Amino acid sequence: MSRDRTVDVLVVGAGPAGSVTAKHAAKNGARTLMIEKRQEIGSPVRCGEGIARAWLDELGIVPDKRWISHQVSGARVISPAGHVVTLTEKMAGNEVGYVIERDNFDRMLAEEAAAAGAEVMVKTSAVEVLRSGGRIAGVRAKHMGQTFDIRAKVVIAADGFESQLGRWAGIDTSLKPSDINVCFEYTLKHVDIDPRYNDFYVGSCAPGGYVWVFIKGPDSANVGIGVQLSKIKPGERGAAKRYLDAFIAKHPNLSKGSPIREVAGAVSCCQPLDSVAADGIMLVGDAARQIDPLTGGGVANSCRAGKVAGEVAARAVSSGDTSKEFFQAYEKGWRAKFEDQMYRNWMAKEKLVTLDDATFDKACEVLAEAELEVVNTLEILRLIQRKYPELIKEFEDLIK
Amino acid sequence: MTRKPAIDRAFCMHCGACVGACPENALSLEEVWIEFLSNCTNCGICARACPSGAIFMEGGK
Numbered sequence A: 001m002s003r004d005r006t007v008d009v010l011v012v013g014a015g016p017a018g019s020v021t022a023k024h025a026a027k028n029g030a031r032t033l034m035i036e037k038r039q040e041i042g043s044p045v046r047c048g049e050g051i052a053r054a055w056l057d058e059l060g061i062v063p064d065k066r067w068i069s070h071q072v073s074g075a076r077v078i079s080p081a082g083h084v085v086t087l088t089e090k091m092a093g094n095e096v097g098y099v100i101e102r103d104n105f106d107r108m109l110a111e112e113a114a115a116a117g118a119e120v121m122v123k124t125s126a127v128e129v130l131r132s133g134g135r136i137a138g139v140r141a142k143h144m145g146q147t148f149d150i151r152a153k154v155v156i157a158a159d160g161f162e163s164q165l166g167r168w169a170g171i172d173t174s175l176k177p178s179d180i181n182v183c184f185e186y187t188l189k190h191v192d193i194d195p196r197y198n199d200f201y202v203g204s205c206a207p208g209g210y211v212w213v214f215i216k217g218p219d220s221a222n223v224g225i226g227v228q229l230s231k232i233k234p235g236e237r238g239a240a241k242r243y244l245d246a247f248i249a250k251h252p253n254l255s256k257g258s259p260i261r262e263v264a265g266a267v268s269c270c271q272p273l274d275s276v277a278a279d280g281i282m283l284v285g286d287a288a289r290q291i292d293p294l295t296g297g298g299v300a301n302s303c304r305a306g307k308v309a310g311e312v313a314a315r316a317v318s319s320g321d322t323s324k325e326f327f328q329a330y331e332k333g334w335r336a337k338f339e340d341q342m343y344r345n346w347m348a349k350e351k352l353v354t355l356d357d358a359t360f361d362k363a364c365e366v367l368a369e370a371e372l373e374v375v376n377t378l379e380i381l382r383l384i385q386r387k388y389p390e391l392i393k394e395f396e397d398l399i400k
Numbered sequence B: 001m002t003r004k005p006a007i008d009r010a011f012c013m014h015c016g017a018c019v020g021a022c023p024e025n026a027l028s029l030e031e032v033w034i035e036f037l038s039n040c041t042n043c044g045i046c047a048r049a050c051p052s053g054a055i056f057m058e059g060g061k
């Protein structure tokens, strides 16, 4: 018996981007199916699990202890020589908040999608796109050795960093090595940490990236690293893991811990793409390269873009127009929310990756002494400029 | 003979970093199974990207 079928909206990938899109498409009346290639949504986790709090309201997500493991009151940036810049919650605003249980969080979002009426299938992969008259018209899917076609008026590519759907559909989402950070992480138990702060270690411990220590509880933390791919030389096998192991070995408060989980992955750190839609298809979340290029955080943007994509998909279905032109409503919507910030943070990242350890030390030393009222990039740069004007030359175009 | 990417599956964490980093979209990840496809240009980016050291370049000089 053929398992071929037809739906209004087909969402590929059940991460945060996919589940939020599916929820809002279904809620607005579209017959929605979400397929996920893993056998269990949310697992294995590929995340540092740090999220800000501010955006949850916008999505109507109510904080729940089922998926929150810890709440921090601030963040610290630590230079190679150990100068500590503390950003309290009031100062850091959006940037601090919860350390979550991503597996439970993703499952919660998938449950919300199902509750809104979306159908969910796991252990089901999209293996190619279907076309009809030049437009994307569905995907060929595989489930337990069976191959079948799912036709859809709107296909949503929410297939994460590893996304292939967009490229199969002719949307160029390929990344330059300087716009990719490769990551490795341990969840460590029995470590000595300050549970008030999530820490970011910058400098040559993590070329072109940083080491994070995100607090999971009084004696446990996610300790991970992102390294810019363009800084990894040919022949340097497993660079991300080796840099992280070297960092942990130098920190006895961390090396005394036991790993209860290992995580690998990668994030994009690029400028906003010019186009993330084509006739019959929209890209959402990591598949659309919507990660914040400075922090590498992508959960918030995936969810925020997903809401817009789901609403536009449902409207496209009911109006009978699923063209790229119609999907400009999605392009406008997500860009209004965070395109400018992505662009600014990409510029900042491009500069930061050029700094050496001595420069990080000087900058963090100035900021550690300063009593910062609010944190914004401009204010930080002006403070550094006062003491070390030569450090700021590179950033002049940002200050203007 | 040119150097080609190869995988030691014992190291693979199925994270997809190689798939997303490949400029040619020449890798497939079926749940836990990485394959190099015929459009691979042997550029070596996946080997540099693999966080856990599962991919390496072999053969040739």
Ligand SMILES: Cc1cc2nc3c(=O)[nH]c(=O)nc-3n(C[C@H](O)[C@H](O)[C@H](O)COP(=O)(O)OP(=O)(O)OC[C@H]3O[C@@H](n4cnc5c(N)ncnc54)[C@H](O)[C@@H]3O)c2cc1C
Residues within 6 Å of the ligand: A012, A013, A014, A015, A016, A017, A018, A035, A036, A037, A038, A042, A046, A047, A048, A049, A050, A051, A124, A125, A126, A127, A158, A159, A160, A161, A162, A163, A183, A184, A185, A224, A263, A264, A265, A266, A267, A284, A285, A286, A287, A291, A296, A297, A298, A299, A300, A302
């Ligand atoms: C090590 C690491 C640490 C990170 N830390 C943070 C952090 O602290 N805070 C933060 O905000 N962000 C963090 N990020 C980024 C964050 O994880 C992503 O931005 C987020 O997961 C994006 O959600 P998504 O739904 O777009 O993609 P994903 O969560 O990756 O979901 C994509 C889903 O699609 C499925 N899929 C892929 N291909 C197919 C296919 N062909 N058919 C069917 N299903 C498919 C995948 O199995 C997956 O479940 C981190 C990333 C990494 C790698």
Ligand code: SF4
Residues within 6 Å of the ligand: A264, B007, B011, B012, B013, B014, B015, B016, B017, B018, B019, B029, B034, B049, B050, B051, B052, B053, B054, B055
């Ligand atoms: S990057 Fe390495 S660990 Fe991740 S899926 Fe590819 S081969 Fe496996």
Ligand code: SF4
Residues within 6 Å of the ligand: B005, B021, B022, B023, B024, B025, B026, B027, B036, B037, B039, B040, B041, B042, B043, B044, B045, B046, B047
């Ligand atoms: S060698 Fe280059 S083209 Fe071939 S799979 Fe690896 S990244 Fe892709």
